[in-house]
Amino acid sequence: MMTDFIGGDTGEWEVIRFEVVKGEPLETVSRLQIIHGSSSKMATGLWSLRGFNSNARYTERIEMRKLTVLQQGLNRPAATCAALIPIRKTSGWWELAQDERRAIFEGRSHHTEIGLGYLPAIARKLYHCRDIGEPFDFLTWFEYSPNDSYDFENLVQTLRKSEEWLYVDREIDIRLRKRK
Amino acid sequence: MMTDFIGGDTGEWEVIRFEVVKGEPLETVSRLQIIHGSSSKMATGLWSLRGFNSNARYTERIEMRKLTVLQQGLNRPAATCAALIPIRKTSGWWELAQDERRAIFEGRSHHTEIGLGYLPAIARKLYHCRDIGEPFDFLTWFEYSPNDSYDFENLVQTLRKSEEWLYVDREIDIRLRKRK
Numbered sequence: 373m374m375t376d377f378i379g380g381d382t383g384e385w386e387v388i389r390f391e392v393v394k395g396e397p398l399e400t401v402s403r404l405q406i407i408h409g410s411s412s413k414m415a416t417g418l419w420s421l422r423g424f425n426s427n428a429r430y431t432e433r434i435e436m437r438k439l440t441v442l443q444q445g446l447n448r449p450a451a452t453c454a455a456l457i458p459i460r461k462t463s464g465w466w467e468l469a470q471d472e473r474r475a476i477f478e479g480r481s482h483h484t485e486i487g488l489g490y491l492p493a494i495a496r497k498l499y500h501c502r503d504i505g506e507p508f509d510f511l512t513w514f515e516y517s518p519n520d521s522y523d524f525e526n527l528v529q530t531l532r533k534s535e536e537w538l539y540v541d542r543e544i545d546i547r548l549r550k551r552k
Numbered sequence: 553m554m555t556d557f558i559g560g561d562t563g564e565w566e567v568i569r570f571e572v573v574k575g576e577p578l579e580t581v582s583r584l585q586i587i588h589g590s591s592s593k594m595a596t597g598l599w600s601l602r603g604f605n606s607n608a609r610y611t612e613r614i615e616m617r618k619l620t621v622l623q624q625g626l627n628r629p630a631a632t633c634a635a636l637i638p639i640r641k642t643s644g645w646w647e648l649a650q651d652e653r654r655a656i657f658e659g660r661s662h663h664t665e666i667g668l669g670y671l672p673a674i675a676r677k678l679y680h681c682r683d684i685g686e687p688f689d690f691l692t693w694f695e696y697s698p699n700d701s702y703d704f705e706n707l708v709q710t711l712r713k714s715e716e717w718l719y720v721d722r723e724i725d726i727r728l729r730k731r732k
Contacts, residue, residue: 374685
């Protein structure tokens with residue numbers, strides 16, 4: 373099932389910060405609309421990013437068990453803050469073998485382990501888009517309460533300092549607030 | 553980039569055998585047409601299956617090295633035989649963690665190792681389609697010369713006896729010959 377993230381001037385999420393972290397910019401917008409399960413790409417708004425949720429690519433059973441115990445779903449009433457972080461990785465990353473990518477992702481960058489440390493406060497959902505000709509490889513969606521904003525900042529900064537992030541060549545960081 | 557496999561009565565590949573190995577059938581056709589890089593799904597023919605080539609999901613560096621040394625490309629003049637084998641795996645497979653899938657795929661079913669034994673004679677290309685709402689999860693395309701038909705049969709039968717294949721709940725086996 374595809375999900376469309378549509379940047380423009382409508383939608384229930386208000387953009388409160390829009391940062392081009394690395395690489396080619398994306399046009400700043402004031403609102404974000406999310407449409408799940410559309411059959412074709414939505415063309416409204418200034419831009420539209422599309423992705424799909426998929427099976428786990430690196431998560432091992434022991435990590436999956438911890439995630440299942442700790443994580444809560446999206447749409448919690450108190451989680452009125454959100455972030456959409458589209459990233460693209462280098463061709464060098466994609467040419468690596470599975471064991472090499474896993475070694476960087478978890479063995480040395482501790483991606484899952486770091487995220488686990490912020491559960492259940494910071495909920496996360498990953499959308500893949502490299503394989504469908506989109507400008508980014510992944511769209512990560514986060515939801516958290518205003519009280520956890522500082523922790524979210526720490527999470528993002530910690531990941532950006534990891535070895536894995538050396539392979540990120542484009543990143544946009546869009547922070548959002550749910551409209552009442 | 554998407555590739556469309558269109559079953560109907562046109563195309564450069566003639567269907568010489570069409571077998572429903574497991575699960576729901578697919579309508580028998582006499583010809584197959586392949587279109588690379590189409591922007592939207594092709595609607596001609598009796599059916600159309602669409603997939604994308606992607607990064608390696610299980611292959612480790614040591615295997616990748618062997619593959620690179622041994623494999624040859626598609627479209628070799630002598631490779632006038634082909635097979636298109638669409639398969640779907642169970643939801644049980646997709647809920648497994650990465651290490652569990654790898655253990656079945658290679659550790660116990662030796663999927664890559666078996667395929668390596670048939671290189672360079674039997675060339676193979678994998679297309680993914682589970683994530684784009686297609687009826688199958690994978691479309692595997694094989695090319696080989698008529699002299700290697702017996703070996704190809706062995707390869708297919710060996711994989712079907714593996715533990716990995718316990719997770720296959722739909723499989724169609726379409727054998728083809730290139731039209732002169």
